[in-house]
Amino acid sequence: MAFTLTINGTEHQFKFGMRFIRELDKTKEVDANGVKFGVGVEMGINRLVSMNDPEALEDILISANAAADEKLTVEEMDAYLEDDNTNIDELTEKVIDALLNSKFTSKKVAAAQQSK
Numbered sequence: 001m002a003f004t005l006t007i008n009g010t011e012h013q014f015k016f017g018m019r020f021i022r023e024l025d026k027t028k029e030v031d032a033n034g035v036k037f038g039v040g041v042e043m044g045i046n047r048l049v050s051m052n053d054p055e056a057l058e059d060i061l062i063s064a065n066a067a068a069d070e071k072l073t074v075e076e077m078d079a080y081l082e083d084d085n086t087n088i089d090e091l092t093e094k095v096i097d098a099l100l101n102s103k104f105t106s107k108k109v110a111a112a113q114q115s116k
Contacts, residue, residue, distance in 0.1 A: 001101040002068065003094065005061075007080045013068035014061060016102040023063035045105060049096060049112035054081060057092055064098075 002015045025038025040059065047056035058077050065072045080086055099105040 001098045003098055005080075005091075007072065007076060012065055012070055012072060014064035014098070015068040016064055016098050016105060017067060018104060020064050020067035020102075021104050023066045024060060027059045027063065041105065041108065045099060045108045046112050048092065048099075049109060050116050052089075052092055054088065057081070057088070057095060060095055060099075064095075 001017075002013060004011045004013055006012075021041055022038075024040040024044055027038075027040040028043050029036050029038050029040075040063070044056045044060050044063075047053035048060060058074070058081060062072060062074065062077055081088065081091075096109060099109045
């Protein structure tokens, strides 16, 4: 699953495949007895679906953009999300739909929606 967004007049790609999973897991790590592992996918999806957390939305978008071989920065995403013309609710639904349609995240999103 993929989609595009126009940010600062430029179209940017966002992909939600295996590379996306690796990128998002890098955003949050835990240390269990000296072994580090990523929990960005679980945390990001739960925070986005259950709480409409804008930071989770941004983490997901930046990771999906990196998975598409692009390099949007946090500052660029902050400006896009803070822009009065950006409808956060609509964008959140678009991202959740993309996650639901990705074979890598569909079950996690469905579980988060059920526990809401």
